Structure formats: C-alpha cells, structure tokens
Amino acid sequence: MSPSSSPCLRRQFFRRGSAAARTALLMSALAAVFVAGCAGAGGPTRSGSAESKSTASAPSDASFPPSPPAAAGCAGKMLDHRDIRHPDLGPVRVFLVQRPASDRPAGCVAAVTGSGRALAPVEVDANWSMENPLRFAAPATDSTKNTFVIYNPGRYDGVLVLVPTADGFADIGWKSADEHYSGGRFAFYYARPVGPGKDGEYAIVHSIKGCDPSCAEGATAKVTLRWDGHDYLPTG
Numbered sequence: 001m002s003p004s005s006s007p008c009l010r011r012q013f014f015r016r017g018s019a020a021a022r023t024a025l026l027m028s029a030l031a032a033v034f035v036a037g038c039a040g041a042g043g044p045t046r047s048g049s050a051e052s053k054s055t056a057s058a059p060s061d062a063s064f065p066p067s068p069p070a071a072a073g074c075a076g077k078m079l080d081h082r083d084i085r086h087p088d089l090g091p092v093r094v095f096l097v098q099r100p101a102s103d104r105p106a107g108c109v110a111a112v113t114g115s116g117r118a119l120a121p122v123e124v125d126a127n128w129s130m131e132n133p134l135r136f137a138a139p140a141t142d143s144t145k146n147t148f149v150i151y152n153p154g155r156y157d158g159v160l161v162l163v164p165t166a167d168g169f170a171d172i173g174w175k176s177a178d179e180h181y182s183g184g185r186f187a188f189y190y191a192r193p194v195g196p197g198k199d200g201e202y203a204i205v206h207s208i209k210g211c212d213p214s215c216a217e218g219a220t221a222k223v224t225l226r227w228d229g230h231d232y233l234p235t236g
Contacts, residue, residue, distance in 0.1 A: 071118040074110035095112075109121060137150055
C-alpha cells in the first residue's frame with residue numbers, strides 16, 4: 001500500500017520521512033488535483049460549445065399567424081391548416097377558409113411562408129350544407145411534396161393538388177367557377193386520393209360519368225392517375 005492511499009500512513013510518512021520525500025508526495029497530490037480539475041472544467045466547456053454550435057446551426061421554427069393575413073385575400077372563417085415543407089420556400093402554412101355567404105366561390109385555400117409572405121390564393125366552390133366540403137387529405141402531403149385538398153362543390157368530392165413551384169404553387173387551371181365541377185390541370189372533380197402507396201405517393205382515382213344514352217343513365221368509368229413529375233396522367 002502506498003503512503004498516498006491511507007490518511008494514517010500519510011501522517012506517519014510525514015512525521016518519519018525526509019523533507020524531500022514530503023515534498024515529493026505534496027507535488028504528486030497537487031498534480032492529481034490539477035489534472036482532475038482540468039478534466040472537470042474542460043468537459044462541460046467542450047460539451048457546451050458543441051451544443052451551442054449545434055443549436056446555432058439548426059434552422060429555427062417558423063412563426064406562423066393563426067389565420068391567413070389580409071394580403072392572402074382569403075377573409076373568412078379559418079377551418080383548418082397544415083404546416084408543410086415547401087422544396088423552394090421552406091416552411092409554409094396552408095389554410096382552408098370558409099368565405100362569407102355573400103362571397104363566391106365559397107371556399108379559399110391560402111398559404112403563407114415562414115417569412116410572412118402570402119402566396120397566391122386558390123378560390124374553390126364548396127357546398128357548406130354538406131359535411132366537410134373543404135378539408136385536407138390524410139396525410140396532406142405525400143413523397144412528391146404535393147399537397148392534397150378535398151373539396152365538394154355540391155354533389156361529388158373533388159381533389160385539388162397544390163404543386164410546388166419556385167415562387168409558390170402551380171396554377172390549378174380553372175378559368176371559371178363552372179370548371180370547379182369539371183376540373184382543371186391540378187383539380188379533379190368526382191375524384192378521390194388513394195394511398196399513399198409503397199412509393200409514398202398518392203394516386204388519384206377519377207370517375208368519369210358518361211352521358212349515353214343520357215347523363216342520368218350513362219355508365220361511370222374510373223381512371224387511375226399517377227404523378228409523372230409534371231402532371232397526373234392515366235396509368236396504362
């Protein structure tokens with residue numbers, strides 16, 4: 001057993017040992033304290049520094065308003081919202097709004113970026129006498145980064161697809177409110193999203209009502225549409 005391992009032995013050693021031996025033992029003890037102190041001081045400093053660097057480099061959460069700003073052009077009752085990651089604009093909040101009864105179209109899809117910039121709204125007809133005529137698909141987005149909104153202007157559900165572009169979302173392709181019943185480039189009346197599948201993507205099942213011998217008696221055909229990177233096209 002070494003003199004430094006027992007308080008009793010250390011006292012005997014100091015009484016009996018030479019001055020040189022006592023000095024050597026004292027220096028050894030001081031060195032041990034110094035090493036322990038440096039290790040204790042250095043550990044938190046390095047850890048804290050790394051944590052600070054990690055926190056500083058992490059993106060801050062966007063601060064979104066609870067309802068669309070006036071610049072969004074979608075005044076009315078806020079029904080729901082989803083926060084999405086836009087591939088070009090970063091965090092974006094998408095709102096679904098019920099417009100006042102005197103306004104047509106009756107629904108509106110608004111969006112605002114994390115910096116507070118309002119994107120161009122999408123006006124959509126919705127029949128509020130029906131249950132949930134304007135709502136998000138579940139989940140709202142898929143692996144394509146497109147966002148899916150289900151709307152119902154009166155009889156059947158339709159699917160509205162928000163396709164990201166460099167400055168917002170692509171034009172839906174509606175030229176008039178009448179087309180809310182017939183669709184546009186990224187709007188499909190009498191349709192529903194299916195999935196997401198194993199590839200993480202929604203398919204859109206589009207029902208097409210025939211009018212032979214009449215629109216009331218015509219057969220209904222179903223076409224499955226899939227994203228090709230630019231449009232939703234029928235599968236072969």
